[in-house]
Amino acid sequence: MSTPTRTPAGAPSSVGGPGGRIGDDAQRPDGVLKVRGEFAYASDLWMDDMLWGVTLRSPHPYARIRSVDVGPALAVPGVHAVLTSDDVPGEKVYGLELADQPVLALDVVRYQGEPVALVAADHPDTARRAAARIVVDYDVWEPVTDARAALGHPTWNQVHDAPAAVTELSRESAHLHPHGNLVRHLKVRKGDPEPTADVVVVGEYEVGMQDQAFLGPESGLAVPGEDGGVDLYVATQWLHVDQRQICSALAMPPEKVRLTLAGVGGAFGGREDLSMHVHACLLALHTGKPVKMSYNREESFFGHVHRHPATMRYEHGATRDGDLVYVKAEIFLDGGAYASSTPAVVGNAGTMGLGPYVVPNVHVDCYGAYTNNPPCGAMRGFGSVQTAFAYEAQMDALAAELGMDPVELRCRNAMELGSETPTGQVVDSPAPVAELLRRLVAMPLPPEPATGDDVDLRHMPGGVSNTTHGEGVRRGVGYAVAYKNVAFSEGFDDYSTARVRLEVVGGEAVATVHTAAAEVGQGLVTVEQQIARTELGVDAVVVHPKDTAVGSAGSSSASRQTYVTGGAVKAACEAVRGRVLERARGLVGRPAGDLRLDGGKVVSDLEGVALPLADVLGDDAVEETVEWRHRPTQALDPDTGQGFAHVQYAFSAHRAVVDVDTELGLVKVVEMACTQDVGKAINPQAVVGQIQGGTAQGLGLAVMEEILVRDGRVQNPSFTDYLIPTVLDMPPMRIEVLEYADPHAPYGLRGVGEAPNISSGPAVLAAIRQATGLPLRRVPVRPEHLTGT
Amino acid sequence: MAEVELRVNGTSSRVQLDPRVSLLDALRERLRLTGTKKGCDQGACGACTVLVDGERILACLALAVQYGGREITTVEGLGRPGRLHPLQEAFIRFDGFQCGFCTSGQICSAVGMLAEHRAGVPSVVTPRLAATATPLSEAEIRERMSGNLCRCGAYDGIVDAIQHVAGVDDRAATAEPAADR
Numbered sequence: 001m002s003t004p005t006r007t008p009a010g011a012p013s014s015v016g017g018p019g020g021r022i023g024d025d026a027q028r029p030d031g032v033l034k035v036r037g038e039f040a041y042a043s044d045l046w047m048d049d050m051l052w053g054v055t056l057r058s059p060h061p062y063a064r065i066r067s068v069d070v071g072p073a074l075a076v077p078g079v080h081a082v083l084t085s086d087d088v089p090g091e092k093v094y095g096l097e098l099a100d101q102p103v104l105a106l107d108v109v110r111y112q113g114e115p116v117a118l119v120a121a122d123h124p125d126t127a128r129r130a131a132a133r134i135v136v137d138y139d140v141w142e143p144v145t146d147a148r149a150a151l152g153h154p155t156w157n158q159v160h161d162a163p164a165a166v167t168e169l170s171r172e173s174a175h176l177h178p179h180g181n182l183v184r185h186l187k188v189r190k191g192d193p194e195p196t197a198d199v200v201v202v203g204e205y206e207v208g209m210q211d212q213a214f215l216g217p218e219s220g221l222a223v224p225g226e227d228g229g230v231d232l233y234v235a236t237q238w239l240h241v242d243q244r245q246i247c248s249a250l251a252m253p254p255e256k257v258r259l260t261l262a263g264v265g266g267a268f269g270g271r272e273d274l275s276m277h278v279h280a281c282l283l284a285l286h287t288g289k290p291v292k293m294s295y296n297r298e299e300s301f302f303g304h305v306h307r308h309p310a311t312m313r314y315e316h317g318a319t320r321d322g323d324l325v326y327v328k329a330e331i332f333l334d335g336g337a338y339a340s341s342t343p344a345v346v347g348n349a350g351t352m353g354l355g356p357y358v359v360p361n362v363h364v365d366c367y368g369a370y371t372n373n374p375p376c377g378a379m380r381g382f383g384s385v386q387t388a389f390a391y392e393a394q395m396d397a398l399a400a401e402l403g404m405d406p407v408e409l410r411c412r413n414a415m416e417l418g419s420e421t422p423t424g425q426v427v428d429s430p431a432p433v434a435e436l437l438r439r440l441v442a443m444p445l446p447p448e449p450a451t452g453d454d455v456d457l458r459h460m461p462g463g464v465s466n467t468t469h470g471e472g473v474r475r476g477v478g479y480a481v482a483y484k485n486v487a488f489s490e491g492f493d494d495y496s497t498a499r500v501r502l503e504v505v506g507g508e509a510v511a512t513v514h515t516a517a518a519e520v521g522q523g524l525v526t527v528e529q530q531i532a533r534t535e536l537g538v539d540a541v542v543v544h545p546k547d548t549a550v551g552s553a554g555s556s557s558a559s560r561q562t563y564v565t566g567g568a569v570k571a572a573c574e575a576v577r578g579r580v581l582e583r584a585r586g587l588v589g590r591p592a593g594d595l596r597l598d599g600g601k602v603v604s605d606l607e608g609v610a611l612p613l614a615d616v617l618g619d620d621a622v623e624e625t626v627e628w629r630h631r632p633t634q635a636l637d638p639d640t641g642q643g644f645a646h647v648q649y650a651f652s653a654h655r656a657v658v659d660v661d662t663e664l665g666l667v668k669v670v671e672m673a674c675t676q677d678v679g680k681a682i683n684p685q686a687v688v689g690q691i692q693g694g695t696a697q698g699l700g701l702a703v704m705e706e707i708l709v710r711d712g713r714v715q716n717p718s719f720t721d722y723l724i725p726t727v728l729d730m731p732p733m734r735i736e737v738l739e740y741a742d743p744h745a746p747y748g749l750r751g752v753g754e755a756p757n758i759s760s761g762p763a764v765l766a767a768i769r770q771a772t773g774l775p776l777r778r779v780p781v782r783p784e785h786l787t788g789t
Numbered sequence: 790m791a792e793v794e795l796r797v798n799g800t801s802s803r804v805q806l807d808p809r810v811s812l813l814d815a816l817r818e819r820l821r822l823t824g825t826k827k828g829c830d831q832g833a834c835g836a837c838t839v840l841v842d843g844e845r846i847l848a849c850l851a852l853a854v855q856y857g858g859r860e861i862t863t864v865e866g867l868g869r870p871g872r873l874h875p876l877q878e879a880f881i882r883f884d885g886f887q888c889g890f891c892t893s894g895q896i897c898s899a900v901g902m903l904a905e906h907r908a909g910v911p912s913v914v915t916p917r918l919a920a921t922a923t924p925l926s927e928a929e930i931r932e933r934m935s936g937n938l939c940r941c942g943a944y945d946g947i948v949d950a951i952q953h954v955a956g957v958d959d960r961a962a963t964a965e966p967a968a969d970r
Contacts, residue, residue, distance in 0.1 A: 027881060034889030035877035037824020037864035041890060044823035215828040215836055215940050216890040265826075265890030266940050297829040458928060464913045521888025521941050685884050689943060693887065696942030719833035719938070727944040728935045 019541075020526075021534040022747060025685035028526045029543055030519070041263035042219035042235035043294045050221065050290040051080055052124040053276070053283045056117040056131040057302060058109035061145075061337075061372040061712025062173070063138040065107055065116070072133035073119055078126040080287045082134065083118045087282060090251030096241065096273060096377070100177060101338035103249050103278050109138075110176055110337035111374055112713050113302030120283040120291050141173045143372035143712035147334035148311065150174070150181040150369045176337065176370040183335050183368035184343040186350035188422055188641030191361035195326035197317025201397045205314070205390040206778040208706035209334075210307040210697075212379050213724050216265015218303045219294035222280035229256025230281045235264040237271045239516045240552035249278045250285070254548070257281070261546035267520035268697070269378030270304040272557055273340050301717035305340045305377030306707055308333040308368075310349070310386035316394045317361075322404050324413045326361035327354050327394075327422075331387060333376070335368045340377030342368040347490055348383030350641060351423045355391040356433045356483035356651055357413040362422040364641065372712040378557055380697060381757045384484045389779055392480040392762035396769065406766070407437050407479055415483075424642035427649065429679075429750075430740035433481055436653035436675040440479060443734050446671045449475055449659055461659050461666035463728075472663035475670075478766025481653045482758035485646035486751030487560035491635040494560070494647075495627050497551030498568035499544075502536055502576050502613070503621035509600035509613040511536050511573075514544035517553035517565040522753060523686040524561045528569050530682060535573030537597035538613075551627060559650055559751025562682055567746040568628035575624035584616045631744060648742060652676035652755035654695065654763035657731075660771040665783025667703050667768060672760065673734040679742045679750030691735050691756045698760025700725045703768075706780050793857040797822065798866030808854045812846075813837045815853035816863060824864040824893045828938070835937035838894035838901070839863050845901030847936075864893035867900065876900060879950035887941035895937045899951050902933045906955075925955045 020026025033039035070082040085092055085104040092106060093099045105116045117134050121127035144150045175181060220234030229252060236242050239259045247257050264271070276293040283291040295303045315328040331349050335342035350366030379385075399406040414433035420426055450456060455470040462468055488494040499514040511532045519525045529541040544550075553565045577597055584602040585592045594606050602611040636643045655673040660666070674691050681687045697705075704723045708715040716722045741748025761779065769776050772786060783789075790805045797820060804819050813830070816822045816839070828836035830849045837848040840862040868874035876896050879885070886892040906925050911918050914932040923929070930951050931944075939947065 030889070031881040032873070032877075034886060034892050035864075035873065035880050035896060036868070037822075037893045039889055040823075041826070043827065044817075046821065046823070213940055214888070214890075215834060215938065216826070216888065217828075264888060265828075266888040268940070296827075297831070458914045521886075521890075523887065689884050689887055689941070689946065692945055693942030696944070697940075718831065719829045720831065724938060724940060725942070726935045726938060727931045727948065730942065730944045733945065 019533050019539040020530055022530050022682055024530065024683070026526050026530050026683055028523055029529060030525060039263050041216050041265050042233065043217060045221040045233055045262060045292060047221065047223070047290040050292050051120040051122060051283065051287060052127050053118055053120045053280055053291045053293040054124065054127040054131050055115045055279060056119070056134050058105065058112060058114045058116055060109060060138055060140050061112040062141040062143040063109050064141065065105060065109065066137040066139055068117060069135040070117060072135065073130040076126060076130040076133065078122045079119060079130045080122070080289065081120045081283055082130070083282055083286060087286065088249055091248045094245040094249055094274060094278070095339055096341050097343050098339040110372055113374065114337070115279065118279050118283055120287050142171065144174050144176060145371055145373055145712050147332045147369035147371055150371045151367060176372065181370045183339050183370060184346040186346050186366045186636070186641055187639065188350055188362055188364035190422055190424065190640070190642065193363065195317060195361040197325040198320040199398065199401050200315060200317045201394060201401050202315045203390065203394055203397055204777060205312045205393060207310045207386040207389055208780055209309045209376065209709060210379060210701045210705050211301065211707050211722060212268035212270030212304065213722065214266030214268055214270055217295040217297065217300045218275040220262060220276055220280050221290060221292045222284035223290045224284045224288055225256070227256060229258065230284055231258045231260065232277060232281055233260050233262040234277055235262050235271060237267050237518050237520060237557055238555035239518065239546065239548050241555065242274060242277055243548050245274055246278050246281055250281060259548045261518055264518060264520040267556065268380045269382065269557060272378040272555060273305050275303045297719060298717045301707070301714060302374070305375045307379035308335060308342070308345055308376040308386065312387065312390040314390050314394045316398050318398055318402065322402050322409050322412050324357055324359050327359050328363040329353055331364070331366040333368045333386070334371050334373055336371055336373045336375035338375045340375050342377065345377070345383040348485060349387050351636070351645060352384045352483050352485060353387035353391065354422050355388065356415045356431065356481055358415055358419050359422050364422070373709050374707070374714060380694065381484065381754050382558065384482065384758050385701065385761065388480065388482060388758045388762045389765060392766060396766050407441055410479070410481060411437055423636065423645055425644050425646065429648065429742035429744060430677065431649065431651060432677050432738060432740055433651055436651060436677065437479060437481065439675045439736055440653055440655040440673055443655070443673050445477070446657055449473060461661040461668040462664065467664055467666065468661050472661055474660050474662055474771040476658050476660060476767040476769070476771025478656050478763045478770055479653065480759045480762035480766055482651060482755040484559065484650045484754050484758055486648040486650050487558050487563055487630055488554070489633050489646045491633055494554055494564060495629040496553040496565040496568040497625065497627045498565065498572040499550050499623065499625040500532065500569065500572035500576050501621050501623040502580060504614045504617050507614060508540055509538040510540045510542060511538050512542045512544055513569055514550045515553045515565050515569065516546055516548060516550055517561050518546060518556040520556050522556065522690065523683060524556065524565065526686065527562050527566055527682050531566055531569045532573055535570060536577060538600050559753045562749055563648070563745055563751055564628070564630060566682065566749065567630065568626055570746050571628045572624050572626040575626055576622050579622050579624070580616060584611060587611060587616060648745060648750060650751050650755040652759050654759040656763035656767040658764060658767040658771055660768055660786060662772055662786060665786035667781065669699055669731045669764060671731045671734070672699065674756055675736045675738065676752070676755055677738040677740050677750060678752050679745060680739050680748040681737055682747065682749055684737065687737055687752050688735055690752045692733060694753065694756030695733065695760040696725045696730055698757045699729070699764055702761035702764035702779055703781055791854050793854050795820065795853065795856070795861065796858060797861045798863060806853050808852065810853050811849055812851040812853045812856055813848035816848060822863050822865055826890055826893055828890065835898060836891050836894040838898040838937065840897055840901050843901065843904055845898050864897055867896065875954045876950065879953045883946045883949040883953060884943065885946035885950040886943050891937060891939045895939065895947055898934060898937050903955060927952065
């Protein structure tokens with residue numbers, strides 16, 4: 001089967017040309033605005049009479065609030081309002097899945113940085129000074145900081161030296177919420193409960209807390225409406241789920257809480273939960289003035305959820321020939337103080353946590369816990385990132401135990417079309433896991449590192465810092481595979497709404513696409529245009545601003561928008577096209593089935609009739625609104641975790657090549673190679689961009705990115721202490737994109753964004769292990785892990 | 790308060806400023822030039838890069854009063870009305886951004902970087918410091934652009950765009966001699 005191969009260096013194919021249809025490297029409609037600095041991000045919004053809102057946050061990870069005195073803040077000249085939880089008119093708690101998080105602190109604060117009070121003033125510095133004058137009397141409690149201990153589970157000593165569980169739970173305050181410290185426990189059971197195998201490998205693994213670190217901080221502008229409602233312009237991932245939660249807190253109906261997407265400076269999961277949304281609306285409604293809130297970088301680290309830290313214990317059993325017999329796994333995810341999307345993350349970690357391998361006997365327990373650490377929720381890869389570090393390390397350990405090549409072991413056990421997943425679902429679309437790996441192996445390796453006089457410092461770990469001239473440097477190569485569900489799972493009613501209009505303006509056929517799907521940088525607006533151009537045969541496609549005046553599009557997460565909103569736009573275009581062609585049929589006297597739209601005309605394939613759309617539509621616009629769903633999924637069986645829970649899987653594989661200075665513990669990633677099956681590349685250039693970006697964030701987690709939390713307190717909330725990959729950290733990439741159509745999906749496409757974020761980091765870890773011979777059971781890998789110092 | 794004359798993108802404005810106000814805040818909140826972004830406000834991300842007399846600086850680490858009378862260029866001042874600067878065009882063509890939040894800083898930084906290179910300013914990866922002209926290799930571009938973070942990871946597109954504008958064939962330029970220091 002022939003498959004297209006695209007590399008980052010490949011020249012764009014449709015530069016400068018008008019439009020761009022499905023499969024073209026179409027240019028983004030927001031591109032010119034962004035390069036000119038004219039694209040209005042949420043932090044750029046401005047109204048002349050606006051006030052600035054700031055948030056007072058708890059300095060303690062766990063404390064009871066005895067009293068709050070806002071008087072001194074109100075006395076500051078320029079202050080217009082100081083609000084606490086008493087001023088929240090509706091429900092005082094909110095949440096994506098469970099409403100357990102206070103809009104403003106109630107009697108107890110459960111994490112460092114929890115919002116306690118709000119100030120609106122005529123200048124941001126005035127607001128900050130006033131907030132500092134609010135007097136909060138805290139009764140400080142000892143925080144619960146270990147997920148297993150919070151659940152009363154014994155600790156494993158190999159990777160973690162947390163206090164004993166009994167000690168944690170003996171205190172009354174050790175139960176963070178009335179329903180206890182367990183957010184969700186997912187059990188997956190399949191096959192023989194007591195399996196035996198020739199070869200068994202056991203490993204314990206730990207993954208640190210990663211931050212989305214989007215560059216555009218949480219920001220928005222709330223404007224009080226004349227009807228007593230509010231208009232909120234905000235950077236987010238899902239306007240309608242925000243609207244639902246804001247309405248609940250404000251005790252207002254949806255028609256009075258109108259949201260419009262402001263420019264989004266990256267998201268990566270960190271904008272799924274509310275941040276300043278309700279706060280700005282409260283201040284605007286209270287003062288009757290527009291209120292802008294914009295977090296600084298430090299506050300941003302406290303203003304959104306992070307990737308769950310994980311501790312995991314895996315046991316893999318296999319035959320002497322290398323066939324997997326069973327996997328047992330215990331996975332603990334630290335959800336922090338509030339639930340956020342922890343239940344769904346547990347669902348993913350539990351169901352995807354064995355990787356894309358066929359395993360006949362399965363015993364998985366996956367837990368999400370409450371602690372007094374920062375709340376954790378969505379981040380790109382969503383539960384699959386953490387487990388991939390564990391299952392891929394296990395596959396390498398098993399290969400070593402069997403004396404097999406690690407790639408061969410993976411290919412031998414790889415899922416394929418028709419395989420049954422650990423959750424009993426038959427894979428009913430292509431799953432070219434083995435091919436992804438074999439293509440990586442076939443790619444040339446970079447040149448061996450130079451030695452002796454040929455050493456170029458610039459190519460060494462540590463670079464021109466002159467830390468090594470090659471002595472102690474070891475090369476390693478590692479492989480890993482990603483396995484990720486696309487779109488929302490477990491029976492969630494996952495849909496998107498698209499409104500498409502076709503009309504003739506100034507003699508030109510123009511389509512308008514209106515959805516609420518958040519453009520967060522991924523290029524969804526480009527995809528919406530490409531689909532409309534393809535389906536309606538027009539060049540001019542206007543993307544309407546994203547707002548709640550149209551129905552929900554669901555979240556820009558779970559690699560789902562091209563699939564689900566793409567499907568909705570396609571369906572709405574088809575409905576419009578059907579009506580236009582029906583009109584044309586009457587004019588040309590031919591059956592509608594013979595007619596199609598192309599080049600702004602109605603064309604008959606049989607007779608070549610070409611009727612300008614202006615003749616068909618006149619001054620009329622044809623508009624259709626469609627709510628589109630992917631095929632339904634089912635809840636998992638609560639006892640066995642079995643069921644048709646996922647609509648689609650994404651697969652990618654990485655090969656990492658690293659040079660490690662084993663004396664100083666420095667790692668240089670020399671090259672990353674990635675293969676991914678995307679079903680159909682709607683915009684090939686953007687697909688490559690997603691692979692590069694996902695690879696970068698995975699590499700970051702592998703070797704540098706971690707929010708360090710000590711006793712519930714964040715140690716490094718800044719870009720000087722929380723490091724993300726720079727252009728120097730990112731090596732050259734080889735990328736191959738495969739297109740095996742998924743027959744169930746629009747155009748056969750497969751969600752793209754998350755998979756490369758999952759396989760990248762474990763491949764880097766595998767390469768470092770190969771270079772050093774160390775087990776490396778914790779990520780990110782730090783120099784002291786490599787030097788033993 | 791201090792009165793300062795800010796000359797930005799060819800336009801001169803006299804503004805009353807607290808002397809503690811950063812150039813970044815003066816640009817964004819007084820002159821309403823919001824193309825320059827605040828990503829970290831402490832010199833770590835590069836999103837606020839602007840040009841002063843053609844040289845790139847971080848506007849968040851600069852006090853506005855220090856720059857009175859200097860020629861400041863922000864992303865809004867690049868190119869001409871109706872015509873993009875070649876780097877702006879190349880960033881679109883080579884997909885050098887996704888969310889775009891770092892893009893203003895990346896482009897201003899690249900404009901300044903190309904000028905530095907033309908002026909013979911070496912970087913720490915320049916192989917021969919005494920040479921009057923060195924090729925602008927991919928390694929040189931990466932080193933010289935390493936102060937500008939891109940969380941979307943569009944670095945390859947950024948490097949491609951800059952190489953295209955610099956007129957350098959990347960494959961040939963990487964085959965340069967080893968460091969001789």
